Amino acid sequence: MNTVSPANAEEINTEVWRAYGTHHIQRDTPLPEVDRIAWGPSATGPADEILGDLRGLRVLDLGCGTARHAAHLARTYDAVVDAVDSSSSQIERAHARYPDVPGLRLVHADAVEHLRTQAPYDVIYSLSAVHFLDPHRLLPALAAALKPGGRLCFTVLHTNSHGDGPATVAATPRPEVLRLAGGGDLTGHMWVLAPELWEDLLVQCGLQVEHVTVLDAPEPNNRASYRLFQVRRPVRITSRPRTARPPAPQAAAGVGAVLLGPRGLLLGRHRLGTRELPGGTVEPGESVEEAAVRELAEETGLNAHPADVRLLGMLLDQVDEVVRITFGAIVTKWHGEPADQPNESVGDWRWWPLDPLPPNLFECSAQILTAWHPALPIDHPPARFTPFADFTPFTAPSPADSPLPAPDRHRPS
Numbered sequence: 001m002n003t004v005s006p007a008n009a010e011e012i013n014t015e016v017w018r019a020y021g022t023h024h025i026q027r028d029t030p031l032p033e034v035d036r037i038a039w040g041p042s043a044t045g046p047a048d049e050i051l052g053d054l055r056g057l058r059v060l061d062l063g064c065g066t067a068r069h070a071a072h073l074a075r076t077y078d079a080v081v082d083a084v085d086s087s088s089s090q091i092e093r094a095h096a097r098y099p100d101v102p103g104l105r106l107v108h109a110d111a112v113e114h115l116r117t118q119a120p121y122d123v124i125y126s127l128s129a130v131h132f133l134d135p136h137r138l139l140p141a142l143a144a145a146l147k148p149g150g151r152l153c154f155t156v157l158h159t160n161s162h163g164d165g166p167a168t169v170a171a172t173p174r175p176e177v178l179r180l181a182g183g184g185d186l187t188g189h190m191w192v193l194a195p196e197l198w199e200d201l202l203v204q205c206g207l208q209v210e211h212v213t214v215l216d217a218p219e220p221n222n223r224a225s226y227r228l229f230q231v232r233r234p235v236r237i238t239s240r241p242r243t244a245r246p247p248a249p250q251a252a253a254g255v256g257a258v259l260l261g262p263r264g265l266l267l268g269r270h271r272l273g274t275r276e277l278p279g280g281t282v283e284p285g286e287s288v289e290e291a292a293v294r295e296l297a298e299e300t301g302l303n304a305h306p307a308d309v310r311l312l313g314m315l316l317d318q319v320d321e322v323v324r325i326t327f328g329a330i331v332t333k334w335h336g337e338p339a340d341q342p343n344e345s346v347g348d349w350r351w352w353p354l355d356p357l358p359p360n361l362f363e364c365s366a367q368i369l370t371a372w373h374p375a376l377p378i379d380h381p382p383a384r385f386t387p388f389a390d391f392t393p394f395t396a397p398s399p400a401d402s403p404l405p406a407p408d409r410h411r412p413s
Helices: 006-027 068-077 088-097 111-117 135-144 195-204 288-300 363-372
Strands: 058-062 080-085 104-108 121-126 146-159 174-179 185-190 208-216 225-232 253-258 264-270 279-281 309-319 322-331 346-352 384-387
Touching: 006 088, 006 135, 006 185, 058 068, 068 080, 068 104, 080 088, 080 111, 088 104, 111 135, 135 146, 135 195, 195 208, 195 225, 253 288, 253 363, 264 288, 279 288, 288 309, 288 322, 288 346, 309 363, 322 363, 363 384
Parallel strands: 058 080, 058 121, 080 104, 121 146, 253 322
Antiparallel strands: 146 225, 174 185, 208 225, 253 279, 264 346, 309 322, 309 384
16 A cells, blocks of 8 residues: 655645545535534434534634535524635635625634634534544644533544445544545545554644444445544643653753743743643752753743743652652743754644643643642642742733733734
8 A cells, every 4th residue: 555644645635625625526426415414424323412502602614615514503592613624626616605694703723722822612523534634743732722521523534435444553644535426536644543642643733522422324234433522622721741750860850831822932842742831850060040041042042031031940750769859930031932953852842721621731831830829720749849938829921911022912822
């Protein structure tokens, strides 16, 4: 079997769905209205009820196609529904069909880019679209785009019509055929994974899988089978532990830097999936303030001065039998815009609102943030916190006290 990279697979899929929509525009394919969510093949499975009470909520239909289900939810439940698809032709069909449904917004965009730029949603759902996107790229964005307590429901292919089952080891895409009405077909690439793999990836992103439903095609000669995942983002923010591997002799002391500006709190994404404050190891011969400034520059490109770093205190915990020391620090002034730096393990730097912060925080970052702002609903292993003499709990800055220099205040994040 020929393999393609995840990025190439997604590019192919975007073109496939553009060609699919164009085909149906040219055929003027009729589609009946729907009066319920049809999760499985031939409308098998549950209906709208698994999404809960949608009245007045912000809802996202991911991979909406012609937006029939999104329009149904907006009309029936007075929900505010964003219907997003990467196929220009599918969104064209949706605009022609639903030009003015109250509460419905049709968006032509890459799913992950959309998720990264929108306020969090109460409910996100997707009908057979999630498996066309790289889960390592999509699922962290989905988790961060859900409000705490929010629901995620989606269907994915489990076994195709020929009986080819899911991958049980690696999350890689494989070719799958889309049949066209009137004859012909298109070949896309799908991540067809065993439920255990999907659940592992979801849990790594800080989400809880509540139920998985089997949805089989009802036709006796059709072996296609889907899985419906019902997922929730915990109300409290999750954290993940450090590795049990002992530190290098000079690496037992670390520092994490808190930068809070008008656009929120600065967090990056580690290549292992956790969200983290800028920071790292205190090197021999430098102060904790100097370490915070150096790590900030190395990881984000932001420049600060040690005199503008205020130490919160010291956190003590342990990994196995090794005592680890982490210093929390607030950077009160800085210059520049955060950006990914070469050869760094943390990137995708973004400003996050404190409500809600993303799930799956790195353990040390979670401990520092809780010490700094005790009211944040963050779960993490306990650590002994010793505040320094000038430590005061978090207070929200006024706009006039913004730590960002004036030219940076109005730049988009």
